Every structure is written in C-alpha cells, then in structure tokens.
Amino acid sequence: MSSETETTEDGIVREIGHDEFDPVGTLALILIYFVIIGGLWAFMYFVEFLGNGPTVV
C-alpha cells in the first residue's frame, strides 16, 4: 500500500534545461519504429500481390 506522495518520489537528481537537453534516445526509438514500419511496408507486397487470388472479400 502506498503512503508516499508523488512529490517525494520523483527521484530527480539533476535539472536539465531546454538547451542542455538533446533527445537522442527519442531519435533512436523512432528510427527503430521507422525500420519496423518500412519492413512491414515491404512485407505488404507479399501479402497483397503474391497471394495468388483476388483480394476483394
């Protein structure tokens, strides 16, 4: 059961201002997402066009 409050457990050890913050981790995650999306986009070709039959259901 929690008896702590949010203010005491934010765990902030340093203040980072606007100019010091460089979101490289965000860039890394978004690049991974784009690689996945790109891969699925390529995979779509196999699903749609090589399915050997009409695709309208």
Added chain:
Amino acid sequence: MEVFANEYPDEAWVVRAALGSAFVALAIGGLMGLIQTLHRTGFYDSLISNADYYTVLTLHGVAMVLLFTIFFLVGFFQWAITDSLGRKSEDIRITKLWYGMMVLGSAMSAVTILGGFVDSGSLSGVEADVLYTFYAPLEAHPLYYMGLAVFIIGTWIAGFDWFRSWWAWKKENPDERMPLRTFMVLTTMLMWYLASLGVAISVVFFLIPWSLGIFDSVNSLLTRTLFWFFGHPVVYFWLMPVYMMWYVIMPKLAGGRLFSDPLARIVFVLFLVLSVPTGIHHQYVDPGIAEGFKFLAMTNTMFLLLPSLLTAFTVVASIEHGARQRGGEGYFGWLTALPWGKPAFTGMTLAGLMFAAAGFSGMINAGMSINYLVHNTLWVVGHFHMTVGTAVALSIMAATYWFLPKITGREIFSRRLGLAQVLLWFIGMVLMGNAMHRAGLAGVPRRTADPTYDQVIYDGAYGAIGELRFQIALGGVLLSLSLVLFFAHLVLSSFDIGERAAATPDSIPAPLSGPEQAPKVLDNIRLWTSIAVVLILITYILPLASIVTDGGGWLGDSYGVIVAEYVLPAVSSTIDIFVGVVA
C-alpha cells in the same frame, strides 16, 4: 493550493459523476465483450442465441465507444478547464444540466437496446439491434435515436459551458496566452461540433422521422455517409483527451517537463483542421461514391498521420527528459530510469506502444487499394481494439490511478494491483488484437455471430484458424479479468482501508519550450475552424450532391410520395394564401 476535490467541490462532484457513468458503461460493455468473444469463437455459444448476438454487439459498441469514452472525456475536460483556468464553473447548474442530459439520453438509448433481449411483453417491439454504426437500412426504435440526440446535445452544451469559462477568463486576463489544457479542450470541442453535425442531421431529419413512420424510406447511402461524416472524427474525439493525458500527465509522472508547448498546440490544430473530411475512407467499397472522392478522403486521412507522428516525438522526448533528470544515460539506458512502478505511467506507455502498432494497421485501412483486402473483416475489429480499445481505454484506466486522488481527495488503494491490471490488459490485447488482424487476413468477417459457412474454409497465411480463435478467446478472458481488477481497485479505493494518505496537491510543471515560443496565430481558433469548414465543404459537397441526385433523392424511394402528399399541397396552399393576401 489545495487538492482539486477540496478547492472546487461542485466541479469535482460533476467530474466524479461523469467518471462513475463512464465506468458503469465500461462494466456493461466489458461483460458484453466477454460474451461475444466466447460466442463467436465457439468456446461457449449456448448463453445467447445467434439472433441475440447483435443485441449484445450493439450494447458493447454503444456502451464502450459512445458512453464510456465520452463520459470520461467530459469529466476529464471539466477538470482540465477548471484547473487550468483556475476558476469555478460560470454556472454550476448548466454544468449539472449537460451531465444530466447525457445520462438521460444514455438511459433512453439503453432501454431500447436492452429491449432486444425481450421477445414478449410490454418491451416487445422495442429494439435497436442496429449496432453502434446506426445507419439505414437497419432501423431502430425512435427512442434509440432520440436518446442519442439528447446525449449529443448534452455534449454540445458542455462545450458551450467550457467556452463560457474561457471567455470570462479572457476578459479578466486579456494579455495572457490561452493555457495549454484549455486550448486542447476548446480545439477538441470545435472539432466535435463540426463532426457531430453530420450525425445530428442524419438522426433528426432522416432516422427519427423514418422510425416514427413519417417517411416510408430514407436514402440509405445518404445516412451512411452522414454517419461516417461523424463516425471517423469521433475516433479523434476519443483520442484527443488521451493525447492531453500523454502531453500533460506523462512528462510529469516521468519526472520531466513537456518538451514543447507549441508542438502540442500544432498537433491539436492539425486535428481540428483534418479530422472531419476523412469519413469516406470507411466507404471505399460503397457503390454510389465516385473513386475520386474516395481518393480525396484518403489523402486527408494520410495527412492525419502527421499529428500522431509529432505526438510520438514530443511525448517520447518529454519522458526522456524526465528519465535523464532522474539520472538516465545512453541511447537506451534512460529507459530503465523511468518510473515503471507507477501504474499510471506504465499503463499509458503501454497504451502508446500499442497505438504505434495500431497506426500501421490504420495505414492499411486507409489505403484505398489495400483496404479491399481487409474491408469488413476481423482485421478492422483488431485495429480498433488496439486504438480505442487500448490506446484510449488503457490510457483512461491508467490515468485514473493518477486522476482519482485529485477528484476524491484520497490516494488509490495499491500501486501493485494497478500495475497488474494495466499489464494484464496489454497482454490480453496483444493476443486478441494480433489474432483478430490475422483472422481478418484469412477472410473471417466482422459483425457476424457465427462466422462459419459450409462452402468457405478460412486459410491463414500460417497457423490454423483454430489457434486464432483460441487466442481471441483467451485474450478476451484476460481483458475481462483486467476489468475485474480495475473495478475491484475502484471499490477498494473508495473505502478507508489501511493507512492510505490523503492526496497531496501537485501541479503540472512548465514546458521546456513554453507558450511564449508559440506563434500567436496558433491561438486563432477562428482561423483554424474556418479552414476546417472549407476542407469539409471541398470533400463533402460533391459526393453528397451526387448521392442525393443519383441515389433516389433525399429519401430514397419514398421521396416522390412525400413530395406529392406533403410538400406540393403545402406549397400550393401557401401560394393560395399569398395570392389571396395580394388580391
């Protein structure tokens, strides 16, 4: 500064009441979902008949996507307006009035849907097995449409109530920028006014007179198109409050600050401008709408990826800021510095992750050519269970763990229980959502009680259809268990158990890049609304005109009868009176 519940007790009452209504709808909708998932997959199909399945499906759809989501958002928006403007409701009676109207409307519609279970007695004939997508030719009892109309008018008054607060605040603070949360609420409501106009016209001018027997028929394609005029942007009505949670609550929980206030405003402006002229992408296989109009709707839809990608960047960057302030390092190491022990944070992050996956299946749905592959299959159901069913529903449940103390003045019961609940929902939806997508690719239809046909054998790309059915049923059971945990948590939180502390007031930290960086034109909501209206006219005028002129007029087949029996006599008697007066 005090906890919201103590500072604004009247407003907090309305917020609590709205959340209560939302959770009642969630409980009913969840139970229906469990029945459906077991019935359709054949694991337990003796509880209801195939005919009653459509009553269950209607109740599930209406309870979940109209009542649960919208009741929660009006409560959340009331908090956002009151808290961000720092002022009480201008007239609490109006606030209670719109909430009351929404409850009344819900009750009216619910009675007609529940009537579908009753075959004899006074409720026989009172039915609304028309699903949440309530366009002709399926016809419901008039009370169903009237209830929905009352519900929607309630939301309109709510929007007016919030605009009134903003106008009053603006008069007292003429030089200040609009607070971000107020900006988000007002742009969302403007989008909603534009979007709900379509369904209001459909219900008031066509479906209610038709179900009352005044018209013999209506132009089905017209009511369909007017429904989807509302039916797609309504998903942004569910999503935009969730985006507000992601922009406002998540950075705070992560120990950081919102990366950019101007980017957040741009995202909401883009939703206001682009949400409505997209609905025709639900009608790619409708004959009666020319391909060119469908192409235009597809283009608008694809542009809507932009605000979601902007959100992915801004929200992730904001929580990364928190992680680095908490000592996180490296390209990926910072992820371990995030507060995974908080159910509100973990739940919303998992919801966002699921939304990233659902974004891809959404692109498939939106693409005109590849949509044919999945149209009307279980794929689409998988898609919206990952979007509204997880990105929205899981965010709402997770945010409740943060939000509840603000509006009740008491801490939640247990973080661990909350954590188990959000994880269980995510796992359940991974199973059910994934299997629904794959079953759709194998051709399994949606909106069908018993999708087995003698002449059809479903052929999955890999794996057997039985495995997919099992995953759907198992996922559905896990989701139901998660709901049970959620409700247990709500009940336990409402009692004084153990030594739970009272909630402590806290504030939303200022963004890294604040509103002073945002160009003034972003707050010119009149301009953005005008652009939205122009885009809607460009996208809808010609298709609607061709549906009316080529599709049998405003009322389909009965148009001629109406004109001959009502319109022409009325016109000629008016002329007679006019001639009489002149003479």
